[in-house]
Amino acid sequence: MSLTLAQASDIAAGTLAAARTNNAKPMAVVVLDAGGHPITLSREDGASFxxxxxxxAKAYGALGMGADTRAVAQRAKNNPVFFSSVTxxxxxxxxxxxxxxxxxxxxxxxIGAVGVSGDTGDMDEQCAQSGIEAADLAHGSQA
Amino acid sequence: MSLTLAQASDIAAGTLAAARTNNAKPMAVVVLDAGGHPITLSREDGASFxxxxxxxAKAYGALGMGADTRAVAQRAKNNPVFFSSVTxxxxxxxxxxxxxxxxxxxxxxxIGAVGVSGDTGDMDEQCAQSGIEAADLAHGSQA
Amino acid sequence: MSLTLAQASDIAAGTLAAARTNNAKPMAVVVLDAGGHPITLSREDGASFxxxxxxxAKAYGALGMGADTRAVAQRAKNNPVFFSSVTxxxxxxxxxxxxxxxxxxxxxxxIGAVGVSGDTGDMDEQCAQSGIEAADLAHGSQA
Amino acid sequence: MSLTLAQASDIAAGTLAAARTNNAKPMAVVVLDAGGHPITLSREDGASFxxxxxxxAKAYGALGMGADTRAVAQRAKNNPVFFSSVTxxxxxxxxxxxxxxxxxxxxxxxIGAVGVSGDTGDMDEQCAQSGIEAADLAHGSQA
Incomplete structure (x- = not known):
């Protein structure tokens, strides 16, 4: 099983709805299948390129490491030289x-991953999680 | 002026609606702004990666050459060595x-470009043009 | 469902067994998952780098186009300028x-793809198909 | 003299056997010849891409520096700016x-190098060394 276009579109719509509710800065959201290939990309007006x-890259990195980028970033704080080289x-x-x-x-x-960029990392993640929930799917931290 | 996310989403939806009406093979559609940066990407279920x-690349190439890829491909038939090098x-x-x-x-x-891939070049182009028309915008051959 | 390491190893072993039975030139065989990521790679002694x-690339290209490279190569004969640019x-x-x-x-x-290089394209493909059959799986031309 | 496919396969099998004995996380193991070109690659089920x-990269880096990556990583701790640039x-x-x-x-x-990733660096290295020993060859720290 992999994400469908319908599911990915729901995730993207839910992510951007959360961004507007939270008055976040203009955002881009990318939804990838389990192999790391894009299903949808949406960039809001005013989001730079x-x-x-x-x-x-956030979505791809989560899949490549098998963990949300929050967890990877936390590990990187304890081993910055290694993670700088791995990037x-x-x-x-x-x-x-x-x-x-x-x-x-x-x-x-x-079955896939969502990447969001535009505001703080915390806000980006919160909107991604809201999008996944809007599509009735489970996100990383619920595993 | 550049394409907005709302316009790009209309183009993408119109392109995929035309693809389904025409019973085309699974497609991907990408909409770029005038600077060549993606606003939306949508890949249908079953469209390979x-x-x-x-x-x-089709949308980017149209912007990069300032002409629809149909016109560029026609020129390439008369000068394949040059266009192979340019690619x-x-x-x-x-x-x-x-x-x-x-x-x-x-x-x-x-103000932007649309790229479509999935079926024949002719079908891909027809769907892209339908999408642009669905968003009440003008496409290349109307210029 | 995706190929397992056990299945990929069977495919690779079967491919190289066929190569030796057929007295083929030294070969490399790569088995990818459905997302295009390697599961196994094996390069025989004497196979250049x-x-x-x-x-x-053969395996990745088959997945990327959704067709065996034999079929893609056949299409390319009728449209060489386009396929040269797509590569x-x-x-x-x-x-x-x-x-x-x-x-x-x-x-x-x-659920994946096999790529083989070392001898003629025909021999490479025959060995790949033998490997897939040795793992009790179906190959492209059987679809 | 360079590693043969038979030797590289023994190394890979020994590495993954050690990984399972040690209950390590899912691993990938790559064996390169002395020129840095792959002979074998194996990625276990569940190892992310x-x-x-x-x-x-670990195996290639060991060959490129002429030292195990443990030794290089140790040097990097004392000179992180230089090693960041070198990566x-x-x-x-x-x-x-x-x-x-x-x-x-x-x-x-x-005559070659082994790279392992999946668990901690210490565990990765231990499994690589076990694999080399399983093939009756000598590893870096024995030189």
């Missing part, structure tokens, strides 16, 4: 900040 | 096939 | 030769 | 963590 790249190894696809969130099915299997 | 890359020069961002279509405002100014 | 890169778009991940073969489960779903 | 990239210079092929281990013949000549 690194936003979707960072959003993509280069993986072509920059591991932004060390919250906002890359795994999407799981009801059995806990990883 | 080069589709969005090719769709992106390398621009990092592959010029797939020599229809389906990359410029988006213009009512004054004829380029 | 482009072999695994070409094998990887650049996808970073070279589309060698226009047989030897990239989709792996399917019993329901016809794509 | 950065694992083989990091494993490859970029070499395209990320130098993850600053244990788990990239040189393989030597009985005369102490470097």
């Amino acid at each position: 690194f936003r979707h790249e960072i959003a993509h 280069v190894t993986v072509g920059g696809n591991l932004p060390l900040s919250p906002g890359g969130v795994l999407v799981r099915d009801n059995n806990g299997n990883i | 080069f589709r969005h890359e090719i769709a992106h 390398v020069t621009v990092g592959g961002n010029l797939p020599l096939s229809p389906g990359g279509v410029l988006v213009r405002d009512n004054n004829g100014n380029i | 482009f072999r695994h890169e070409i094998a990887h 650049v778009t996808v970073g070279g991940n589309l060698p226009l030769s047989p030897g990239g073969v989709l792996v399917r489960d019993n329901n016809g779903n794509i | 950065f694992r083989h990239e990091i494993a490859h 970029v210079t070499v395209g990320g092929n130098l993850p600053l963590s244990p788990g990239g281990v040189l393989v030597r013949d009985n005369n102490g000549n470097i």
Whole structure:
């Protein structure tokens, strides 16, 4: 099982709805399938053009490491030299900040990931989680 | 003036609606702003993972050359060696096939581009044009 | 469902067994999951060091296009300018030769791909198909 | 003299056997020849898709520096700015963590390298060393 376009669209819509409710800065949201390939990308008016790249990299990095980027960023604080080198190894696809969130099915299997960039890492992650919940799916921290 | 997220979403929805009406193969559609940066990307279920890359490159190539990729592909038939070299020069961002279509405002100014991949080049282009029309905007061949 | 390491190892072993039975030139075989990420790679003694890169690209290209590279190569004969440009778009991940073969489960779903390089495209493909059969799975042309 | 496919396969099998004995997290193991080109790659079920990239880079980095990555990571702690820059210079092929281990013949000549990623750097390295020993070869720290 993998995320469908309908599910990914629901996640993206839910993410941006949360962003507007929270009065967040303009955001980009990217939803990837389990293999790391994009299903949807949406960039709000006023979101500058690194936003979707960072959003993509957060989602890709969560899948590549098998953990939300919040957890990876926490580990990086204890081992900055290693994680600085690893971000280069993986072509920059591991932004060390919250906002890359795994999407799981009801059995806990990883079926994709969401990446959000635009506001603080905390706000980015909160909106991503809201989007996943809006699509009736489970996010990383619920595993 | 540049495309808004609302306009890009209308284009993408119109493109995929046309694809389903025409019983096209699963498609990816990418909408770029005038600077070549993505506003939306949507990949249908069953569309393999080069589709969005090719769709992106078609839209980017149309902007980069200032012409729909149909016109560029036609020129390439008469000068294949040059265009083969140019595709390398621009990092592959010029797939020599229809389906990359410029988006213009009512004054004829380029405000973005749509790229579609999934079926034949002709079908890809037809769906892209339908999407642009659905958003009440003008496409390349109308300029 | 995706290929397991056990299945991928069976495919690789079966591919190389077929290569030795057929007295093929030294070969590399790469098995990818449905998302295009490697599960196994094996390069025989005497296989030069482009072999695994070409094998990887064949498997990746089959997944990216949703078709065995034999079928893609056939299409490319009728539209060489487009396919030359697309190989650049996808970073070279589309060698226009047989030897990239989709792996399917019993329901016809794509669960991975095998890429082989070392001998002729025909021989490469034959060995890949033998490997998939040795693992009791279905290959592309059986879909 | 360089590692053969038979030897590399023994190393990989020994590495993963040690991983299972030690109840390590899912791992990827890559074995390179002395020129830095892959002979085998194996990624266990459940190992996320950065694992083989990091494993490859650890092995490549050990060969590129002529030392196990444990020793390089130790040096990096005393000179982090320089090593951060070097990781970029070499395209990320130098993850600053244990788990990239040189393989030597009985005369102490470097004939390849093993890279492992999946658990802690210490566990990754221990499994790599076990794999090399299982193939009756000498690892870096024995030189």
